[in-house]
Amino acid sequence: MSTRAEFLRRIRAELARTPALFPATPSLRPAHPREVADTIRRELSERWPATLQRFQQEFERVGGVLHRVATVQEVPSVVGRLARERDARDVLTWHPSALGFDPARGLADEKLTCRTMPEAVPDAAARRALRDTIATTPLGLTGVDVALAETGTMILRSGPGRPRSTSLLPATHVAVFDRTALVESLAQVAVLLEAWHADEASGAVINFITGPSRTADIELTLTRGVHGPKDVHAIFVERPLRE
Numbered sequence: 001m002s003t004r005a006e007f008l009r010r011i012r013a014e015l016a017r018t019p020a021l022f023p024a025t026p027s028l029r030p031a032h033p034r035e036v037a038d039t040i041r042r043e044l045s046e047r048w049p050a051t052l053q054r055f056q057q058e059f060e061r062v063g064g065v066l067h068r069v070a071t072v073q074e075v076p077s078v079v080g081r082l083a084r085e086r087d088a089r090d091v092l093t094w095h096p097s098a099l100g101f102d103p104a105r106g107l108a109d110e111k112l113t114c115r116t117m118p119e120a121v122p123d124a125a126a127r128r129a130l131r132d133t134i135a136t137t138p139l140g141l142t143g144v145d146v147a148l149a150e151t152g153t154m155i156l157r158s159g160p161g162r163p164r165s166t167s168l169l170p171a172t173h174v175a176v177f178d179r180t181a182l183v184e185s186l187a188q189v190a191v192l193l194e195a196w197h198a199d200e201a202s203g204a205v206i207n208f209i210t211g212p213s214r215t216a217d218i219e220l221t222l223t224r225g226v227h228g229p230k231d232v233h234a235i236f237v238e239r240p241l242r243e
Helices: 004-016 034-042 048-061 070-083 105-108 124-135 186-199
Strands: 064-070 090-095 113-116 138-145 146-148 153-157 172-178 206-210 214-216 222-224 232-235
Touching: 034 186, 048 064, 064 070, 070 105, 070 138, 070 172, 070 232, 090 105, 105 113, 113 222, 153 172
Parallel strands: 064 232, 090 113, 090 138, 138 172, 172 232
Antiparallel strands: 146 153, 153 206, 214 222
């Protein structure tokens, strides 16, 4: 068996044979992240169509499906169609204050039961009951805090009215966003993270969701939906959610 020194020596030897390695340099931390974030938002507001096109390309490359609607009033019909395709009758949603609109009436028109997350953090007993409900509901409807075009990734913050389980436990995750969520690069996301940290208390979980859940066993047999949703859909709303 190789000793630790021999093991590290072999790694160094292999690394030395690797051509064209570039030096890794950390990004500069902005002194005033809110101001930089505002500048990024203003710049992106002028080129969001190209950013959305890139997001769709990368999102669909990793197995996601993008839908486009004109207003939030059309969102329940898309969710209803997805539910009927899966023979589902219940939909789990973020609280309207976190989602940006209230889908309950529209989902009722689609003959779906809307299970809305509580706005306030429930006590321990209520959380256990809520987890059971979430785990057995086939569709989860959430918002999107940031849609990263570079990798087709949706970034969601957890918190009151927006538990991370809404996007993780249901077999199908449906996320709604508008142009204000779009960013082009991971470097821009880093600035937004700094701004969030400056504005809010720490402790919230931030999930980076890049397509459906995938895992492979030792024989590299790929399976979807083991550690998260089997299907991931995004609904882009042309008109801003909050006006």
